Amino acid sequence: MSPATEGELSEIVADATGPLRVMGGGTRAIGRAVAGEVVSVAALSGVELYEPGALTIVVRAGTPLAEVETVLAAEGQRLPFEPMDHRVLLGTTGEPTIGGVVAANVSGPRRIQAGAARDSLIGLRFVDGRGTVIKNGGRVMKNVTGYDLVKLMAGSWGTLGVLSEVAFKVLPAPAAAASLSLSGLSHTRAVAAMAAALGSPFEVNGAAHLSQTGQTLLRIEGFAASVAYRAERLADLMAPFGAVTVNTDAAMVCAIWRDVRDVAGFAGRAGDVWRVSVKPSDAPALAARIGGDVIFDLGGGLIWALVPEGSDLRARLGDFTGHAMLIRADAATRGRIASFQPEAAPLAAIAARLRATFDPRGILNPGLMTG
Incomplete structure (x- = not known):
């Protein structure tokens, strides 16, 4: 089923007699399989309102x-949070939708400065599990439910409602960018270098370390003169960590950080891929437990890990402060190992109450996040 209007979507959900598998572009095969009738929001497409001067855009979820x-680029603007394209890592097809970005709270390396998708989201409309249309934020500022639904829906993976419209604050695109690279650093030295860069006054908005190539990468963006000055000063700051290469070619900088964003280093390689969120200072020790190839993003606050197929990385890591999410694995492994980090009892109880509130029949992507 592919409703063309919010009203049709509301009717489909209200009339449903069994589980519904909510989909956007079908590019993120993450979580346990949902047995249910497919409801695609792909036909709910188009820009509803774009005010470049106000730095806001409202679009249908599909x-x-x-x-x-493309619409934003024509006005010299962009989404602040640099959403990842999962097709590269997962080997999927289709077109990512803006509603899917919100549902999965997708972001990229710029999250370290600009925040995640939920931090740029200012309003939305969705259909809950009863078929009721709910709106929150954006042009309708009154929150009649008592919940901050804008934040709640981001990262809910279609388990609380089916998004029909989203509104964002956007930012101007930078005039220039530079990528700095160091080679051969250990995980510990790489995290120290990234911490020094991120703690500097040079407005670093990308900090990654790739074990496969041995590169430690830093990014700065802004006006051309400012980028040139900050790149020079940052290179001086990084000199104690080793030789620094500075790249200011716009196309090359874009390609370097697109590969970091999309975890291209693991694309097409055998093995499962996990996403581990940690304190940056803990990243080197956890990487040692993981073994094999890892990618540090967000200054070490995010570890992408390539492990043998069928591995339960949580069991290997043991207790640690953070959480691990299974991103790429076959259906059998995703059926056996929960993709999403199991919640502590108090949080699980809150999540269950929220699902009971917004989807009392339990028909929206049931089991996708909880198993």
């Missing part, structure tokens, strides 16, 4: 992400 980015 709008392709590429279309949103």
Whole structure:
């Protein structure tokens, strides 16, 4: 089923007699399989309102992400949070939708400065599990439910409601960018270098370390003169960690950080991929427990890990402060190992109450996040 209007979507959900598998572009095969009738929001597409001067855009949830980015680029603007394209890592097809970006709270390396998708989201409309249309934030500022639904829906993976419209604050695109690279650093030295860069006054908005190539990468963006000055000063700051290469070619900088964003280093390689969120200072020790290839993003606050197929990385890591999410694995492994970090009892109880409130029949992507 592919409703073309919010009203049709509301009727489909209200009339449902069994589970519904909510989909956007079908590019993120993450979580346990949902046995249910497919409801695609792909036909709910188009820009509803764009005010470049106000730095706001309102779009229907099924709008392709590429279309949103093209509209913004024509006005010299962009989404602040640099959403990852999961197709590269997962080997999927289709077109990522802006609603899917919100549902999964997708972001990229710039999250370290600009926040995640939920931090740029200012309003939304969705259909809950009863078929009721609910709106929150954006042009309708009154919160009649008592919940901050804008934040709640981001990262809910379609388990609380089916998004029909989203509104974002956007930012101007930078005039220039530079990528700095160091080679051969250990995990510990790489985290120290990234911490020094992020703690500097040079407004670093990308900090990654790739074990496969031995590169430690830093990014700065802004006006051309400012980028040139900050790149020079940052290179001086990084000199104690080793030789620094500075790249200011716009196309090359974009390609370097697109590969970091999309975890291209693990694309097409055998093995499962996990996403581990940790304190940056804990990243080197956890990487040692993981073994094999890892990618540090967000200054070490995010570890991408490539492990043998069928591995339960949580069991290998043991107790640690953070959480681990299984991103790429076959259906059998995703059926055996929970993709999403199991919640502590108090949080699980809150999540269950929220689902009971917004989807009392339990028909929206049941089992996807909880198993």
